Amino acid sequence: MTVQPVIASGRDVRLDLFRGLALWFIFVDHVPTNIVSWLTVRNYGFSDATEIFVFISGYTAVIAYARMMERDGWLRAAARIYRRVWQLYVAHILLFVAFSAQVVWVSIARDMPSLIEEMELMGLGQNPYQAILEAALLKFRPVNLDVLPLYIVLLAAFPFVLPAVIRWPFGVIAVSLLLYAATCRYDWNLPAYPENKVWYFNPLAWQVVFYGGAACASLGPQLAWLDRFRRPLAALAVLYLIFAAFIALSWHYNPLEQLVPAWVGRLIYPIDKTNIDILRVLHFLALAWLVRLLVPADSPFLRWHLFAPLRRCGEQSLLIFCIGTFLALSAQVIVSHFEESVLSQIVVSVAGVVVMCAAAYVATWFKGGGSAGQGTGRTPSVEAVP
Amino acid sequence: MSRAWLWLGVAVSLLLPMTASSQSMTLCRAKPELLELGNPLLAARKSIAERRKLRIIALGSSSTSGYGVSNPVFAYPAQLKMGLDKALPGIDVDVINRGIGGQDVEEMSARLRGELQENPASLVVWQTGTNAAIRQMPLDKFTRWLRDGLALGKSLGADFVLMNLQYVPAVVAAPDKEAYEKIMAAAAKEYDAGLFRRFDIMHGWYQDGMPYAQFVQLDGLHLNDFGQKCIGKLLTKSILNSLNGP
Numbered sequence: 001m002t003v004q005p006v007i008a009s010g011r012d013v014r015l016d017l018f019r020g021l022a023l024w025f026i027f028v029d030h031v032p033t034n035i036v037s038w039l040t041v042r043n044y045g046f047s048d049a050t051e052i053f054v055f056i057s058g059y060t061a062v063i064a065y066a067r068m069m070e071r072d073g074w075l076r077a078a079a080r081i082y083r084r085v086w087q088l089y090v091a092h093i094l095l096f097v098a099f100s101a102q103v104v105w106v107s108i109a110r111d112m113p114s115l116i117e118e119m120e121l122m123g124l125g126q127n128p129y130q131a132i133l134e135a136a137l138l139k140f141r142p143v144n145l146d147v148l149p150l151y152i153v154l155l156a157a158f159p160f161v162l163p164a165v166i167r168w169p170f171g172v173i174a175v176s177l178l179l180y181a182a183t184c185r186y187d188w189n190l191p192a193y194p195e196n197k198v199w200y201f202n203p204l205a206w207q208v209v210f211y212g213g214a215a216c217a218s219l220g221p222q223l224a225w226l227d228r229f230r231r232p233l234a235a236l237a238v239l240y241l242i243f244a245a246f247i248a249l250s251w252h253y254n255p256l257e258q259l260v261p262a263w264v265g266r267l268i269y270p271i272d273k274t275n276i277d278i279l280r281v282l283h284f285l286a287l288a289w290l291v292r293l294l295v296p297a298d299s300p301f302l303r304w305h306l307f308a309p310l311r312r313c314g315e316q317s318l319l320i321f322c323i324g325t326f327l328a329l330s331a332q333v334i335v336s337h338f339e340e341s342v343l344s345q346i347v348v349s350v351a352g353v354v355v356m357c358a359a360a361y362v363a364t365w366f367k368g369g370g371s372a373g374q375g376t377g378r379t380p381s382v383e384a385v386p
Numbered sequence: 387m388s389r390a391w392l393w394l395g396v397a398v399s400l401l402l403p404m405t406a407s408s409q410s411m412t413l414c415r416a417k418p419e420l421l422e423l424g425n426p427l428l429a430a431r432k433s434i435a436e437r438r439k440l441r442i443i444a445l446g447s448s449s450t451s452g453y454g455v456s457n458p459v460f461a462y463p464a465q466l467k468m469g470l471d472k473a474l475p476g477i478d479v480d481v482i483n484r485g486i487g488g489q490d491v492e493e494m495s496a497r498l499r500g501e502l503q504e505n506p507a508s509l510v511v512w513q514t515g516t517n518a519a520i521r522q523m524p525l526d527k528f529t530r531w532l533r534d535g536l537a538l539g540k541s542l543g544a545d546f547v548l549m550n551l552q553y554v555p556a557v558v559a560a561p562d563k564e565a566y567e568k569i570m571a572a573a574a575k576e577y578d579a580g581l582f583r584r585f586d587i588m589h590g591w592y593q594d595g596m597p598y599a600q601f602v603q604l605d606g607l608h609l610n611d612f613g614q615k616c617i618g619k620l621l622t623k624s625i626l627n628s629l630n631g632p
Contacts, residue, residue, distance in 0.1 A: 143456050
């Protein structure tokens with residue numbers, strides 16, 4: 001039975017570390033004019049932090065709930081998953097309220113006519129009552145509030161796939177790919193508000209990343225089977241990353257852009273985000289493969305104190321995601337107030353990350369009953385994982 | 387060692403010109419002749435003069451609906467409304483956003499009658515051609531649907547402004563993009579519609595040295611916040627030129 005390796009694998013520090021990194025990236029990239037986003041993956045290829053976040057979410061979902069299902073049965077595990085879905089939903093609604101309140105506060109209290117003009121609507125303007133109803137139904141999601149609803153939908157479907165992904169990970173990958181292909185081919189999506197809008201992150205397409213992560217977790221050590229091709233795969237991955245970096249940088253330098261042959265352009269564009277273009281999936285997989293080779297789970301540097309804040313943020317991912325989204329809006333307002341000066345971009349980015357880390361430490365302290373030590377060897381409650 | 391320094395130098399020189407894309411509208415420019423729609427917009431003038439009212443339908447696909455912008459207010463129809471409100475005090479300006487992602491002339495022509503019946507407007511800004519060019523819609527079909535739509539719209543008494551393709555990597559890579567543009571220009575002339583030359587305007591940005599990242603989303607297709615705001619601003623200017631012209 002393939003359940004064994006899943007249960008035995010314990011907590012992989014890389015998951016928290018890279019999820020923390022993804023959360024930092026999401027915050028930095030959500031500030032529209034931000035030179036610091038040059039430190040994130042986004043400008044060097046097709047995929048961005050969203051793929052990292054969703055993949056790790058799928059991976060940790062298996063780690064957390066496979067063992068629970070084994071021990072307490074499917075019903076109990078499904079109930080726990082739905083408790084988590086409820087937490088995510090509550091967090092999303094709270095974030096929606098806090099986010100809207102911030103917009104209103106900025107518009108009214110700061111008395112900046114230009115800001116009022118640009119920020120007052122957010123789609124709430126024409127029919128606020130209906131917008132609130134649609135927000136509760138997850139159909140209306142203002143700016144940057146798209147990721148949690150995606151996660152909620154993915155996790156809500158997860159109990160029904162969990163038994164399968166543990167027994168037949170390859171089967172689940174195949175079905176997931178089929179659904180992805182059909183979604184792209186027939187343009188399926190979930191309805192949104194206002195009318196005729198669709199989900200910015202289409203769950204029917206993005207599930208392919210989530211279940212990619214879930215299948216990898218389920219396969220566990222069996223993934224080592226791929227190691228017989230480690231060199232050719234690594235070479236392919238490197239070549240593809242170089243190609244992607246060239247294209248991504250060409251969006252910033254016209255002389256580079258002119259070097260891209262027309263037939264390449266015809267082949268790759270548009271690189272859809274809503275239905276996660278295959279180029280994005282491949283880019284993420286190439287990155288993940290190289291990270292797997294270069295950063296083994298037992299690398300000592302993963303436990304360096306320097307990286308502790310990243311790990312803490314990754315452990316408290318839901319809280320930190322919400323805070324990051326909220327702060328990204330504040331940062332946007334501040335940067336535009338200082339006429340987009342580079343200094344203001346750097347200051348708000350650093351300040352935002354510091355606040356996120358502080359919040360992560362406080363949350364860890366609360367969870368530990370007010371006595372969180374260094375805690376590197378500590379095992380947090382499984383539920384908090386995904 | 388010296389080799390390491392060389393690589394460091396290369397890396398730094400690559401990183402030096404990196405700047406964050408600015409949202410500042412000082413970069414938003416176009417040659418004045420590109421802001422002539424070539425149509426006096428008589429129905430719109432009449433509505434303003436007689437009823438102190440200007441209702442505009444923005445018919446189009448994802449650029450009109452504002453796909454991927456960080457705030458729906460940045461989409462060009464909302465920008466058009468804000469611009470006209472400022473420029474036409476005392477006139478009741480209404481811009482109705484009827485952009486539906488993924489559509490092109492075929493679906494838009496089909497819903498045109500319904501849109502105009504639901505919201506009788508004196509001006510329709512019809513943004514189209516991009517999805518057709520990317521998906522290689524046969525040119526004869528494109529021509530036919532576009533002309534059918536214009537004929538129908540004109541018969542319902544509205545002025546039309548055609549907004550042509552956007553200059554973005556996905557469109558630039560499309561082989562027949564100029565053909566779609568020409569068809570739109572010819573149809574505008576024949577059916578007495580205005581033409582907003584978005585393709586040439588944006589091409590001008592690119593030729594001025596503006597990188598795609600400044601005005602295009604990372605998918606290589608959709609306008610970002612800056613692109614949308616700037617197009618909204620320039621469209622406002624063009625429409626005002628027409629309304630105030632001879």
